[in-house]
Amino acid sequence: MLIRLKPFGRFRAPLGEEMDVDLPVGSSVSxxxxxxxxxxxxxxxxxxxxxxEVREDxxxxxxxxxxxxxxxxSTPLEEGDEVxxxxxxxxx
Amino acid sequence: xxxxxxxxxxxRQIRLIGPEGQKRLARSTALVIGAGGLGSAVSTYLAxxxxxxxIVVDGDVVEESNLNRQILHQTLDIGRPKxxxxxxxIRELNPQVEAEAVVDYADEDNLEGLVARAxxxxxxxxxxxxxxxxxxxxxxxxxPLFHGAISGFDGxxxxxxxxxxxCLRCIFPHPPKRETSPAIGSTCGVIGSIQATExxxxxxxxxGLLEGRLxxxxxxxxxxxxxxxxxxxxxxxxxxRREI
Numbered sequence: 001m002l003i004r005l006k007p008f009g010r011f012r013a014p015l016g017e018e019m020d021v022d023l024p025v026g027s028s029v030s031x032x033x034x035x036x037x038x039x040x041x042x043x044x045x046x047x048x049x050x051x052x053e054v055r056e057d058x059x060x061x062x063x064x065x066x067x068x069x070x071x072x073x074s075t076p077l078e079e080g081d082e083v084x085x086x087x088x089x090x091x092x
Numbered sequence: 093x094x095x096x097x098x099x100x101x102x103x104r105q106i107r108l109i110g111p112e113g114q115k116r117l118a119r120s121t122a123l124v125i126g127a128g129g130l131g132s133a134v135s136t137y138l139a140x141x142x143x144x145x146x147i148v149v150d151g152d153v154v155e156e157s158n159l160n161r162q163i164l165h166q167t168l169d170i171g172r173p174k175x176x177x178x179x180x181x182i183r184e185l186n187p188q189v190e191a192e193a194v195v196d197y198a199d200e201d202n203l204e205g206l207v208a209r210a211x212x213x214x215x216x217x218x219x220x221x222x223x224x225x226x227x228x229x230x231x232x233x234x235x236p237l238f239h240g241a242i243s244g245f246d247g248x249x250x251x252x253x254x255x256x257x258x259c260l261r262c263i264f265p266h267p268p269k270r271e272t273s274p275a276i277g278s279t280c281g282v283i284g285s286i287q288a289t290e291x292x293x294x295x296x297x298x299x300g301l302l303e304g305r306l307x308x309x310x311x312x313x314x315x316x317x318x319x320x321x322x323x324x325x326x327x328x329x330x331x332x333r334r335e336i
Binding site for chain 2: 006008009012056057059061063064065066068069084086087088089090091092
């Protein structure tokens, strides 16, 4: 199944513009992030912390909802879902 | 002075928002939480636009390292409370604006009283814990919240209309840890100016607000994008009511 990925901020340089990612049916947010992190060690370090958890400063939006208000990394993905990946911006 | 008594200060923008829009600005009170980089940009443009009253809240004092971006403050203000310095600058920019300084950090104890005195709240904070407190207070008071945040050349903006749009906690359910972000004044200028534009559009009507949309600014590439965002029906801040 194809997921529409939209990277922003620091994720745009390694991942480029929005793209379709082909994942097996039944994949979750975790599967998507692992697929992306397998592209480079730098990208892995930008997504996961040393304990293998998604970094606190990473935002993943699935169809406009933050993954932490859905099912976290277990959130199931479906064909055509739109996933935005962008860093937390906190300063003022 | 002309017959409006303002010496024609607002002539160019009255062509845009009309005399009634100008009166609405003059009748409005904006609560600006934070007198740093974003607060400087937002407050400057709301002041010169002729908003009637501004309440500026900040418990910090001006440091030299603030002066690359916090344009409400000058070298002579180092060591002074930011809220006081900000209110003085606002009055100097536009003596028609009533500016009140609140030398305190926004917290659980004072936010309810602060939002109760305002028509709208501007998020110019630098950490998400306080942002979530402000988000909840604005929703409870049913006033709009104009969110902005920056880090380096990156920024984000959205407008929260209580019980209509996603709130800040819908978008970011868990506060990321506080950090000292890299900051350059021009990014604060971009994001703060968009926040001020949203406030003005909200008050005078017309145009389209950043409702249900998170605008992402990537200054390093000179690009803006937006993410469509949705309410969380179970949101602990805004999920108790039926969606409009």
